[in-house]
Amino acid sequence: MRNNPKLDAALEALHGDMLETLRRWIRIPSVRGGAAENAPFGQEIRRMLDTAMEDIRRLGMNPRDIDGYCCDAEIGSGEETIAVLAHLDVVPEGDGWQDEPYAAVVRDGRLFGRGTSDDKGPGVAALFAMKALLDAEVPMRKKIRLILGCDEECGMEDLAHYEKVVGLPDSGFSPDASFPMINTEKGITAMTLNAGMEDSRLISIESGTRSNVVPGLAVALVEGDYREAAAEAFECENEACEIETSLEEGNTCIRITGIPAHASTPDKGVNAAKLLLMVLSKLGIGGAAVKALYEMTGSENEGRGLGIAGSDEVSGKLTINLGLLSVREGVLSVTYDCRYPVMFNGQTVRSMVAQVLRDYGFVMEPGRDSVPHHVPEKSGLVRQMMDVYNDIMGTEDHPYAIGGGTYARHLKEGVAFGMLFPEEPGLEHQPNESIDIANFYKAARIYAYAMAALCE
Secondary structure, eight states: OOOOOOHHHHHHTHHHHHHHHHHHTTTTTOOOOOOOOBBOOOOOHHHHHHHHHHHHTTTTOOOOOEEETTTEEEEEEOOOOOEEEEOOOOOOSSSSSSTTSOOEEEEEEEEESSSTTTTHHHHHHHHHHHHHHHHHOOOSSSSSEEESSSOOGGGGHHHHEEEEEEEEOSEEEOOOOESSOOEEEEEEEEEEEEEOOOOOTEEEEOOOOOOOOEEEEEEEEEBBBOHHHHHHHHHOOTTEEEEEEEEEHHHTEEEEEEEEETTTGGGGSSSSHHHHHHHHHHHOOOOOHHHHHHHHHHSOOOSSSTOOOOOEEETTTEEEEEEEEEETTTEEHHHEEEEEOOTTHHHHHHHHHHHHHTTTTOOOOOOOOEEEEEEETTSSSHHHHOOOOOOHTTOOOOOOSSSSSOGGGGTTTTEEEOOOOOTSOTTTTSTOEEHHHHHHHHHHHHHHHHHHTTTO
């Protein structure tokens, strides 16, 4: 089945349409907004959902609108259904882009734009893999159901609604990570803690767009003139990071630039909020609460300072990202995004962090916890898909674990499958997010053959 000339010809004939479809999707800034009628995640995401359904109809499939939370479409026949789960929402664009984030610029064999890799590009690749299977008239004894969600980045309310209203298949994959395959996802818990400010000199802080993004910018307003002292207190080994200070009506504005990254890989970024905590702590501004945040989480991403560090053989080490930091109206608020190993307990992690920071005036808000997910390598789903990948790529690779959380964890037997290839840079949640167009087409081919193998 991995050598089907008719299927390969169908895929190649779709390349131009694939690229233009993705460019059209990228031009829609589908960041979550305020709920409206039939648009639970905002009007831009509603527009993106409508656009996706128009393209699905154009390609000869019949989409269903699930109350504005998701849409789905099926091909194939039979009683068993394989789910393919992708998402249409994106994180905010942030700063530092070379091009306009939604311009869908093509340059040097790459397509640039927010959502190219996470997750509109993979969603388009899966959709066109299904179209190629139809065009090539590949026999399918099972159904493939593509589900395009609208709230993956902000809590996955979309799939919770889908599961309640429609019901999810037991097996499938999400094209929202890396090849060769992710069969293990760490647990995820977001922890928001608040403390009253002891030091009135710290007027405000703003840093972070989402808890699952390493902040690339942090801004503080401090009473008095601390311009020179703040600049002297700033330290960063990465030359891309910098501090700017200015005087605004007698108060010092401190603006620090870091490097954004996905919260599951905090070491790939430089956290601007942590750099700001370092500067404020050195200046003695912010009291015990600011100093505690810096000393406990300012220099590492493994939770050692909070007493939660650890690892297991299945999924590796715990990581923690300081994703949101603010001071507003005398309240210091911090939100951590923690990715914990399969063998850990999320509620225990939360309790330990709450206990450690309680002595410095912090109180933890109620929060959500997404438990770890693991599919054994001996699973039939894993073996079939890995056989396709290794056959096409000429490799002998094995699945592995990540700290990221994908829709796959909503399935009893779900894995994440591409579309980032080994050795490619992971640019999701970062400025200048982009994909290699040739690899985009290659991923669609792998998806088509994997779908065919699963439906034999």
